[in-house]
Amino acid sequence: MYSPKIRDDLIPPLYQWAKRLEIPMTRLVSSLLAHAIERLEQGAEYVSEPPARGSPRKKRKKQRAQYGKPERTKGG
Numbered sequence: 001m002y003s004p005k006i007r008d009d010l011i012p013p014l015y016q017w018a019k020r021l022e023i024p025m026t027r028l029v030s031s032l033l034a035h036a037i038e039r040l041e042q043g044a045e046y047v048s049e050p051p052a053r054g055s056p057r058k059k060r061k062k063q064r065a066q067y068g069k070p071e072r073t074k075g076g
Helices: 008-021 025-041
Strands: none
Touching: 008 025
16 A cells, blocks of 8 residues: 655654644544545635534544553652
8 A cells, every 4th residue: 555755844743743642643643634634525625724514523532542651650
């Protein structure tokens, strides 16, 4: 399968946002792309436009990142 390269200048902000949100970068990028594709399919000329009225929003249960913060132990 084709895997396009992400521009080098986008890697640092993606990395920082993934860390802030405590999710893997791959999940962040997938979510951003899914959101942009949804906007395009709704006929948005620019993906930064707000969602169309009446557009069903998928609500997802908030999950802890697979690679979350390590557990703290007492005395260490």
